[in-house]
Amino acid sequence: MKLFKIITIIVGTCVITGSIFIMCQGLGLQENLDFGAGAYYYADIPNFEKFVNNTYKTEIPMWVHILLFLFWGFLMYKLWCWIDSRKDK
Amino acid sequence: MTETEKLYKSEDWLAVWIGFIVIAIAAISVLTGTFDFSALKFSTWTLWEDGNDKVVPLLEQLASVKFWTKLFVTFIVTSGLFTIGAKLQGESVKKYIPAFIALFVLAIIVRLISAEFTFNRYLEWAFWALIVGLLVSNTVGVPEWLKPAVKTEFYIKTGLVIMGFSVLFSNIAKFGLYGLGIAWIVTPVVIIFMWWFGTKLLKIDNKPLVITMAAATSVCGTSAAIATGAASNCKKTDLTMVVSISIIFTVVLMVLEPIICNALGLSPIMGGSLIGGTVDSTGAVVVAGTALGEEAQVAAVLVKSIQNILIGFIAFFVALFFATHVDKEQGRKVGAIEIWTRFPKFIIGFFVASLVASFIVLPMTDSSTVGAINKVLDQYKNWAFVLAFTSIGLDTKFSEIIKQMQGGKVLWLYIAGQAFNIILTFAAVWLLLSGVIFEIPVLDK
Secondary structure: OHHHHHHHHHHHHHHHHHHHHHHHOOOOOOOOOOOOOOOHHHHHHOOHHHHHHHOOOOOOOHHHHHHHHHHHHHHHHHHHEEEEEHHHH | OOOOHHHHEEEHHHHHHHHHHOOOOOOHHHHHHHOOOOOOOOEOOOOOOOOOOOOOOOOHOOOHHHHHHHHHHHHHHEEEEEEEHHHOOOOHHHHHHHHHHHHHHHHHHHHHOOOOHHHHHOOOOHHHHHHHHHHHHHHOOOOHHHHHOOHHHHHHHHHHHHOOOOOOOOHHHHOHHHHHHHHHHHHHHHHHHHHHHHHOOOOOOHHHHHHHHHHHHHHHHHHHHHHHHHHHOHHHHHHHHHHHHHHHHHHHHHHHHHHHHHHHHHHHHHHHHHHHHHHHHHHHHHHHHHHOOOOHHHHHHHHHHHHHHHHHHHHHHHHHHHHHOOOOOOOOOOOOOHHHHHHHHHHHHHHHHHHHHHHHHHOOOOHHHHHHHHHHHHHHHHHHHHHHHHHHHHOHHHHHHHHHHHHHHHHHHHHHHHHHHHHHHHHHHHHHHOOOOOOOOOOOO
């Protein structure tokens, strides 16, 4: 347990130091983009639409995507419930 | 409180109505063009001239009339709506208004700090809101008169309803079945893995913390953490912990992932898709994707845009799961009425806003009009979240945060979850985009 805590502290310190180093050096930034890790959601990004509109064309209708989306979501929810109930036994 | 009274007195429903009012006014302002409803957003600033035309020196911003007009509009709208909401929840208006003014001043400081050239690109408002709030509460302390405005959940739920309008279902087909396969197949699997890993292997009792961390890791960082945290009713310290870990790791992953993709010799479309599926915040995804070239940038954003749709669905299923499995008494079945009573109603507001934007406003107008409305709404959402995160900081002690670390288990939950996320996303990317099994899609850059 003590070893676990020591490793955790070392890893945590490395990550924080690494992120401070990255910020101080300005690493990973793109000069023409006025946002970065701080823009959390896509609406945070100016003109987000230009990045996604008409960049890929598919013959498959949207309703197929929505059906697959809902089907997989429902299946995964049931799997989650099943795993959780098994865990309780 | 009767069901009818709840509609205009409960925090959840009031957040829905306030969100809808803001969305309606923003839509009218953009569609008619008769008035400017935009809230204040600090431009990226430095204290000096640095030759970059996007950077506006701070004093120049503060000297403009537009700045003060927008600040005035922001204050009137937020203070007006939240005061009415607080009053309907039984709060004294006399006590709420001075408290809100002080909180709003703190929020201005937060947004000012987070618009600084370097901070803007790495940490931004959620982090600084927590820091400013924590500094106040852990040094001078929070005075009694300020406490009536510390209504974290109210601001978060309102911000989420407003955010719902920007979640467009049409994005689901933007990268065809490739995008769906990478973003949607992987995400729930990672959530279930992290739930199992956190609750069974690490034996973390705090289930809202586990699911909030899982959603932040697998979906899109802070935004997903906010929505899932509210849906699972997690503690403020849980949200603080999750957001801080997610933000710090995002800074590291944003820089490391493009380097790793290059080292592995991944094609731009594979590298971009891997980044889109695994880097937490959208801004960082665009920046990291761009580091691999234009095609990678497009792929990264397409995958991320599908993940962003998931926020509402994940929050919905988490709320349902907690109502029927976690919060129920042992061995007792939960009926439909009880599920309805426990279900967080702001999620309904989120979905309604999203459906209206996707299937009514977008088909009736065009994507640039919806984009213009969202540009206005985005700032109100951010102000609501800044008020929320500053409130969290004001309501939190450092000692509580250290206790919430649970001896480091939370950090390992994130690391294990993110590692699993990267491996699984890489497998999906390889299967779909390497050209070995399926045809490689062509992206217009």
